Amino acid sequence: xxxxxxxxxxxxxxxxxxxxxxxxxxxxxxxxxxxxxxxxxxxxxxxxxxxxxxxxxxxxxxxxxxxxxxxxxxxxxxxxxxxxxxxxxxxxxxxxxxxxxxxxxxxxxxxxxxxxxxxxxxxxxxxxxxxxxxxxxxxxxxxxxxxxxxxxxxxxxxxxxxxxxxxxxxxxxxxxxxxxxxxxx
Numbered sequence: 177x178x179x180x181x182x183x184x185x186x187x188x189x190x191x192x193x194x195x196x197x198x199x200x201x202x203x204x205x206x207x208x209x210x211x212x213x214x215x216x217x218x219x220x221x222x223x224x225x226x227x228x229x230x231x232x233x234x235x236x237x238x239x240x241x242x243x244x245x246x247x248x249x250x251x252x253x254x255x256x257x258x259x260x261x262x263x264x265x266x267x268x269x270x271x272x273x274x275x276x277x278x279x280x281x282x283x284x285x286x287x288x289x290x291x292x293x294x295x296x297x298x299x300x301x302x303x304x305x306x307x308x309x310x311x312x313x314x315x316x317x318x319x320x321x322x323x324x325x326x327x328x329x330x331x332x333x334x335x336x337x338x339x340x341x342x343x344x345x346x347x348x349x350x351x352x353x354x355x356x357x358x359x360x361x
C-alpha cells in the first residue's frame with residue numbers, strides 16, 4: 177500500500193509509520209519539522225526505499241500544496257491517508273480559554289484534515305481501494321461528554337467527526353471510504 181500519515185514524528189503517528197513499514201508498505205510521513213524528527217530519520221536509514229519524510233504543516237495551505245507535489249513526484253496514487261496530526265491543550269478551563277489557542281486547535285484538528293484530504297484527493301482517486309482515516313477521540317462525542325473543560329479539544333474533535341461524515345458522503349461516489357477512528361485511551 178501507498179500510505180500518507182500526517183503528524184508522523186511522534187506518538188500515534190510514529191507508531192503508524194513503524195507498523196505500516198513492518199507490513200511492507202510504502203510510507204510517506206508528514207510532519208512540521210522533518211529535521212527535528214530523529215526517530216523518523218532513524219527509520220529512513222533502515223527503510224530508505226519505502227519511507228519518505230516530508231514537511232507538512234496541516235495549518236498551512238502552501239505546505240499542503242508542496243507536500244502534494246512531493247508525493248505526486250514519488251507515487252501515482254495513494255491507497256490510504258491517515259489524518260493523524262493533532263493538538264490537545266492540557267488543563268484548559270473556561271477561565272484559561274482564549275480565542276487564539278482555540279482557533280489554532282480547530283485549525284489543526286478539524287480544518288487541517290479536511291484541507292489535507294482535499295489536497296490529496298486526485299492521488300486518492302488513483303489509489304487502489306482508497307481510504308481516509310481521520311484520527312478522532314471519544315472526547316468529541318456529544319453523547320459521551322460527562323464533564324466540563326477541554327473546550328478546544330472536545331469541540332474540535334466533534335467538528336472533525338461531522339466533517340468526516342460529510343466527506344464520507346461526498347467521496348463515496350468516487351470510491352473513497354472515509355472513516356473516523358478513536359484509537360482508545
